[in-house]
Structure formats: C-alpha cells, structure tokens
Amino acid sequence: MKPIRSRSVRAIAAIAVAGSLALTGCSSDSGNESKDRAKTQDDAASQQKPVQYADAAASNGPAAEVAGAKSGGTINVYVQSDLSHMDPGQIYVSDAGQFANLVHRGLTNFQEDKNGNLKVVGDVATDSGQPSDGGKTWTYKLKKGVKDEDGNVITSKDVRHTIERQYSKVIFDGPTYVQTWLSGADYRKDLPDGPYKGKHLPDTVLETPDDETVVFHFNQPRPDLPQALAMAGYAIVPEKQDTKEKYDKAPAALGPYKVSEYKAGKSLKLVKNTQWDAKTDSVRHQYVDGYNFTTTIDQASQTKRLIADQGEAKNAIQWTDAVDTAQIQDVVSNAAVNKRTVKGYQPYVWQMSFNLDKIKDKKIRDAITYAIPAQAMVQADGGRYGGEIAGGLFAPTLPGFDAKYDPYGKLKKPNGDLEKAKELIKEAGVKEGTKLTYAYSNSPRGQAQQVIIKDALAKIGFDVQAKEIDRATFYEQIGKLKNPYDLYMTGWGQDWPSQSTVVTPVYDGTQIADGSPNYSHINDPQVNKLIEEALKLEPAEAAAKWEQAHKRIVEEINPAAPVYYSKTIQLFGSNIGGAKYSVESSYIDINNVFLKQP
Amino acid sequence: MTSPTKAEGPGPSVALDPELAATTEIAVPKKLEGRSPGQLMWQRFKRDRTGMISAGVVIFFFVVSALAPVISKLYGKDPYTLYAQEPEYPFLLDDFAMPSGAFGGVSGDFWFGVQPQLGRDVFTMLLYGIRNSLFMAMVLTLLCVVTGVLIGLVGGYFGGKVDYWLGRVTDFFLSFPNQLFFIAFMPIVTAMFVSPTDETPTYLRVVAIILVMWFLGWMPMARLVRGSVVSLREREFIEAAKVSGASRWRIVRKEILPNVVTPILVQATYTLPSNILTIAFLSFVGVGLVEPTPDWGRMFRIGAEIYEQNPSFLLFSGGALVIFILAFNLLGDSVRDAFDPKTGR
Numbered sequence: 001m002k003p004i005r006s007r008s009v010r011a012i013a014a015i016a017v018a019g020s021l022a023l024t025g026c027s028s029d030s031g032n033e034s035k036d037r038a039k040t041q042d043d044a045a046s047q048q049k050p051v052q053y054a055d056a057a058a059s060n061g062p063a064a065e066v067a068g069a070k071s072g073g074t075i076n077v078y079v080q081s082d083l084s085h086m087d088p089g090q091i092y093v094s095d096a097g098q099f100a101n102l103v104h105r106g107l108t109n110f111q112e113d114k115n116g117n118l119k120v121v122g123d124v125a126t127d128s129g130q131p132s133d134g135g136k137t138w139t140y141k142l143k144k145g146v147k148d149e150d151g152n153v154i155t156s157k158d159v160r161h162t163i164e165r166q167y168s169k170v171i172f173d174g175p176t177y178v179q180t181w182l183s184g185a186d187y188r189k190d191l192p193d194g195p196y197k198g199k200h201l202p203d204t205v206l207e208t209p210d211d212e213t214v215v216f217h218f219n220q221p222r223p224d225l226p227q228a229l230a231m232a233g234y235a236i237v238p239e240k241q242d243t244k245e246k247y248d249k250a251p252a253a254l255g256p257y258k259v260s261e262y263k264a265g266k267s268l269k270l271v272k273n274t275q276w277d278a279k280t281d282s283v284r285h286q287y288v289d290g291y292n293f294t295t296t297i298d299q300a301s302q303t304k305r306l307i308a309d310q311g312e313a314k315n316a317i318q319w320t321d322a323v324d325t326a327q328i329q330d331v332v333s334n335a336a337v338n339k340r341t342v343k344g345y346q347p348y349v350w351q352m353s354f355n356l357d358k359i360k361d362k363k364i365r366d367a368i369t370y371a372i373p374a375q376a377m378v379q380a381d382g383g384r385y386g387g388e389i390a391g392g393l394f395a396p397t398l399p400g401f402d403a404k405y406d407p408y409g410k411l412k413k414p415n416g417d418l419e420k421a422k423e424l425i426k427e428a429g430v431k432e433g434t435k436l437t438y439a440y441s442n443s444p445r446g447q448a449q450q451v452i453i454k455d456a457l458a459k460i461g462f463d464v465q466a467k468e469i470d471r472a473t474f475y476e477q478i479g480k481l482k483n484p485y486d487l488y489m490t491g492w493g494q495d496w497p498s499q500s501t502v503v504t505p506v507y508d509g510t511q512i513a514d515g516s517p518n519y520s521h522i523n524d525p526q527v528n529k530l531i532e533e534a535l536k537l538e539p540a541e542a543a544a545k546w547e548q549a550h551k552r553i554v555e556e557i558n559p560a561a562p563v564y565y566s567k568t569i570q571l572f573g574s575n576i577g578g579a580k581y582s583v584e585s586s587y588i589d590i591n592n593v594f595l596k597q598p
Numbered sequence: 599m600t601s602p603t604k605a606e607g608p609g610p611s612v613a614l615d616p617e618l619a620a621t622t623e624i625a626v627p628k629k630l631e632g633r634s635p636g637q638l639m640w641q642r643f644k645r646d647r648t649g650m651i652s653a654g655v656v657i658f659f660f661v662v663s664a665l666a667p668v669i670s671k672l673y674g675k676d677p678y679t680l681y682a683q684e685p686e687y688p689f690l691l692d693d694f695a696m697p698s699g700a701f702g703g704v705s706g707d708f709w710f711g712v713q714p715q716l717g718r719d720v721f722t723m724l725l726y727g728i729r730n731s732l733f734m735a736m737v738l739t740l741l742c743v744v745t746g747v748l749i750g751l752v753g754g755y756f757g758g759k760v761d762y763w764l765g766r767v768t769d770f771f772l773s774f775p776n777q778l779f780f781i782a783f784m785p786i787v788t789a790m791f792v793s794p795t796d797e798t799p800t801y802l803r804v805v806a807i808i809l810v811m812w813f814l815g816w817m818p819m820a821r822l823v824r825g826s827v828v829s830l831r832e833r834e835f836i837e838a839a840k841v842s843g844a845s846r847w848r849i850v851r852k853e854i855l856p857n858v859v860t861p862i863l864v865q866a867t868y869t870l871p872s873n874i875l876t877i878a879f880l881s882f883v884g885v886g887l888v889e890p891t892p893d894w895g896r897m898f899r900i901g902a903e904i905y906e907q908n909p910s911f912l913l914f915s916g917g918a919l920v921i922f923i924l925a926f927n928l929l930g931d932s933v934r935d936a937f938d939p940k941t942g943r
Binding site for chain 1: 678679680682683691692693694695696715716717794795796797798884888889890903904906907
C-alpha cells in the first residue's frame, strides 16, 4: 500500500479540559501487569509463505463455511473519517481496500486459509490466469453468471473498460502497475481520454476475442500479474454503470453487499446485493444483512466504546483504525477485552531515509544508522504493541523474511551504538556541529520522534535542524526531487506479498521522479539490474534475487536506516464471530465475520 | 474606575472607611497625618486575606520560574534529557511506553514523575514551562499596556478627529477573531523569516507569538483608558492647568496619567493570566512553542491525551496552571478592591 497517510484531522478541543482536572483519580502501578505478549516475529511467519496461484477448481464457489457462522443482523463499523474512495480505480489505501472486499470484485482475488496461507484464485475469472509465451501473455476466461447489482452480466468488455478507464484523467489515485506494464511509464499518452470517446487499446496490448475472454499482452514476462489484478484498484467497473467522477460516490456493486445510503462525512450503509451468487465466489460470504458505518468516531472513542462493550458496540468492529495507543495498556491487561482483539504485523517498515543527493558519504549514513535509538522510536509510537525494532528493510510480512538479519546491530543494541557511530563520524571527517535538516510530519508521534532523533544525532556531533511539515502534505513535500532536507522518516508497505512491490517502487533508480516513493533517490546500477532480472522470474525463483538486492541496498549503499516494523491491534464487540487477523489485508478479516446472536 | 476627587483628597478618605480608622495605631493618640493613595491602598490590601494569599502564590510562581535554572541544578535534572535512554535508569518506561512506577513514575529521583513515551523529567519540564510562559506573558502584557495606554490617552485627550479615527482602528482590530487569527498566522509568520533547511529558532517563535498577540491584544486597554481620560478631560483641575499655561504633554503626564493608573493596573493584572492562557492555548493546538522547548500548554495537551492511563501528568501541569491563574485573578480582584473600596462587587 501507499505510504501511511493519516487523514484524520484531530478536532481541536482546546479549553474545557481544565474543568475535568478534579475528576482524575489515582492510577495503580502500571508496570508488568500484562502477561500477554505482543505479537512477535514468529507470528508473522504465516505472512511469509510465497503465494500460490490456484486453478479453476479452487476458484469455484461457494466459499468454505466458517465454523458456527449464523446469518442475519447488522454489523456496526467505527471509522474516523470517510473512506478515501469508493471508485475501485481510485482505491489504493487500505480503508477503501477493506470496503472493496465487500462491494467490488476483480478478475482475481486472494483466498486465505485458517493458517493464513494465501492463494490467488479466480474471482470474476475462472482461475488465477493462464500464462503463455513465457509469462508475456496472460489469458483470463470469465465465470458465467457474474452480474452487477442491476443484474447486468459482466462481459470481457467490462474488464477492458475497467483497465482502459485507468488511462483517463478520471482516475488519479489508484495503483499503476498493470497500466505501466501494458503501456510503459507514460501510459496515459496511449489513451488520453480512456475509453470514454470510443477509442480502445490495440489488440496487441489488451485483447477481447469474445465476451468471455480477456488477453493481456506484455513486452516482458509479468509473473506477478494475478496478484496485481487482485488489488482493489483493478476491480471491475461495468461499462454501463460507469459515471466517471460520480462513480466515486455511488459505485455499482458486484460483491455480496451494495451501497444503500451514503452521507458524506457521516455514515455509510451497506445492504445485501441480491444479484451476487455465492456459487461464483470462492472467497466471500453474505452472513450478515448489512454494515452500518459511522464515519465520525475517532480512535480514542472507538476504543472506549469497544472496551465498554455496551449496546450497539457489541455488534461493532474497527475498520482499519487501531486501538488508541494510550489505551493499549487497558486493552491487553484486561483478559476479557484482550480476547476481543486481532493483532498482527502491518506491512510497513519505518525507515530513516537519507537524501542521497545531500548525504553522499556512506560512512555518515552508517554512523546515523548506528546512532538511531530504535527502541525509543518504537516507544514514541505506542511501545511494543505499536512496532518492533527492524534489522533490515524487508517487513516480516514479506516471503522469505529473515528475523536474524541485523547488519547494524539494531536488535542487539536497541538504543543505538554511539561509540561505533562516533568512530565512523571521525573517519568521515565530519566537523562537530555540522548541520543536518531533519523533516518530520507535524503529528504528535512526529514531534516525539523528532525529539529523539535530535537528541541522538546531537550526541554524535550533528546540529540537527528539525523542520516540521504539515502532515497532510508530508509525503508530497519530501517526494519532491529537489527537496531541501537531509533526512526524513518514511514508511512503505507491500501491495501484495512480494518483494517486487517494495524494492521496485522504493529503491529502483530508474523510477526516480517527483512524487515517486524513491525518497532516498538511490540509483545503483547493480540494484537496478537485480530488479530487472527478478521481475521476470516466478515468485519462488525471484526470492533469491530480491534477497541479494536487499543485502546490497542495506549493507553496501544504506539509503535508509531501518528503524521499526509497525504492528496493529484492533478491537471488536463481543457479539462478533469469526473475527481474525487477515494476512492479506493486515486488518480484521472482513470476509468471515458474522454475528453470534443476530 | 476611580473618581479623581477621592484619590486626590488627603485626609477624608480615612473617614470614608471607618474600619481603617479603627485598626490604625490605637495606642498613640491620633495625630492627623496625610497618607498618599498608595499607602491607603496598601493598608486596605494588607487586610484582605485572599489577596495576601494569592499574592503569596503568585510571588512563589515568579520566584520559582526565575530560579528555574538554579533549582534544576540543585535537583540534578534538566527538561531536555531523555532519561529513559540513559543507562542509569533502565526501567523508567514499560512496554506501553508509560512510566513504570506508580502515579506516573513519581519517585525520589523524579519528584513529579516522568513523561510517557519520551521519559523526560516532569518536574523540570514544568519549571521551565512556567518560566517560558511567564516570561512571554509579562513581555506581552507590558507591550499591550504601553500601547493601549498611549493610544487611549491620545484618543481620549485630543478628542475630535483623532479620537474618531483611533476609535475606528481599535474597533477594527477588535473585530478580528483572535484565536483563528493566531492559528492561521503563526505558521506564516515563522515561515517568513526562516530558510527552508533551517529549523525555526525558538527565539523567533517567541517573538512571533508575542508580536501576533500584541497586535490583537492592546485594544481593551486603549478603550478603557480612553473612557477614563474623556471623563477627566473637562474637569476643573485640567482646565486650571490649561489656563495656567501648562503644555499638553505636561497635562497628560502630570494631571491625567496619575488619575488613570488604577484602572490600568487593575486591567493589567487581569490581562496577564489571560495572556498565559492564550499562549498555552496556542501550544495546545500546535502553533505555539514546539518540542523540545518545555511548554505549559503542550504539557497540558499530552496530559489531556493520557489522563485516563496516567492522571498524574495532567494533575501536575494542569494543577499548576489552575492554581496560578486562580491566584492571579483573585489578586487582580483584591488589587481593584484595595484601590477602589467603594465599588461593590
């Protein structure tokens, strides 16, 4: 997914607090109460297995029943703010991704078993895709009987429309993998108006020989296509239903639920989509009658309501928000509440990106890497339930994750190795008091971490100039190629469980551009070559190449100091059944939830 | 507002206050003695217990903040060190980044506990926070008083067109929505003077805060002073001074100003605490002083976020703020009463 963006604008509750002072009571000794351990890397192991591509048999519905599942009732959903998008083409951020799981369907989808093993199955397509010509050509056949919410049958024209509309200017926020693979980085030039003015991509690129067949033609092997197509961003938009910009407010559903009422900034209601046929879907269920979203509840009150578990909160879940960091302790130290949590890794690795155009000496970068007190940085982000110290730049959710990989000794010395750092600084010949500009996002976490970074780097002789950037534009500002900053904390997570969705966007020198997530501007021929080679290989074979690239990046170039892997902990009400952590979405698994007493 | 005749009159004002007569030197037979208004005020003030206590509290705060560096040195901690990372204090914070000791980590080493997440010392943070707030509020109050008095005097004394235009300017400034203006302009003011690669220096933030607040803070004083001056302008003693050929400047300085000192002083004692609150508010919403400068308002904000888990943090920072503001406001009341005993509450 895209870098973490906090879209929540905290309401300014300024005064009034003084009055509540007298009410605060005593607190008990807060230490060591919880025996429960935070999820550690062992638990993430399930997120590491390579994804398998399933055949037609596994792609047929209906999905396996969830043990003890009942039908009926409505689940309440607590969200801080509106979903970022509802038009599938625009969906890239996980809140809308979860929504897409209920409402939209793509050519393929991820199926997750009880142990968290992932398979790519056909969703609207009969299977995960048939490669030919060494992986350069992919053929998809469509299932019979898939309809949109108005009963129109989905044909290959709709699939073509879905891909082609991403070329138009209507779509600007979604993933760009498939378009780029089909038409290159400047893909928009090939079809500037999308399909809206009657033009289409040539058959040599995207072919629809009959109503049930779609063929993708690439100029090089694209073994990751089935996983890319499983992203919410490539879910089908039926040609007849497409209302361009308006589609973002009123999308047509293919999945088990459809939008029945949407009040911007307030609420969203989903009801059963009667046109959805369980027999065509091997992943989704339609246990509950609907979902009621309230999009105005901030994280702290979500947590409070769910801890209290009274009335409608019993039927409530958190969507993509987590337990409020201040209240994590209340949640995990209370066994009855702790039972109602899902915990797991998020795919994000927080790293201190160096601007390689400014900090050119690797010794300085290494020194800073050694000096960063990763432990304290985690403490500033909710402690052990918010994150875990990182040794490398690959998250525990990626296949082939090596928990022992720790070239900079961050795991051994969680508060940094100042001696080593000072030594390196001396070797590099840096004068005491050299200025370094550290840009940070002006959020409570950003401010706290800024204090730590400033303190640590001052100890090795830098004069750190901390610049605050408004959090809404943080990634935009540091994404500029000519940004004036030396250091910045960035987070990036995979789009699907493959290293290609981490290394390619973030460390590929050929992708450096304004707004690209290559925040460090690393451009190493060796890394670029490894990426090029790995992209052509099947996931299993590619793993070795990715690992090689990873080591080269971390040890020999060091464009970004690994700091910590982020984790999530979510609460749900006592009447919710089937709740578990989803490896694919890294949030509560929305496909299997039901109400115990509808 | 005090009436000039009363403040001017030497003896009779004792008679106005029979209580006062009763308490003064009983042993020595009464010898009528002139007392200045200041002495009278002081006598009345001394008998006001609330006033004395709140004066004590306020003085305590001022002394503590003035001596913050000394106290911090004797106490052996400073507000910037992240003690949770120092090898001497390995278990200051628990797994949840909260203080591991009871009641926010209060101990012999950390009298007011430690800050969650970062592990700084709350006691010295509070000391320096008070120091910064008081310093800024005092400078700001001084500026507002001087500006307000000048504009009020000029407008009130000269009258006519000058008064009209100054009055309109005052009205214009009064019509700004203060707090929204602060939030919108603080980042712009700081961004104007700093290169994009350099951190905004703390002194610049302080100057910017004071300037922006001064800009919108002098009007109440100007209006008050103008009102008093207008009522004084036509009095006989002013006319007498005019007739005897005193210069305008002398009249303003020697005849008018001494008669408006009381409302100025009273207004100033109300302005200072409200300035402290506004400065704290700016930090609370994130446009005032930023980390790592210790600040009262920001401590309050952190405390408000975690008050359920760690009430001590809010208790210390909020408690100090409430006590100070309350004491200062009571002091203001007492000062007013002492100057002007006839005005009922």
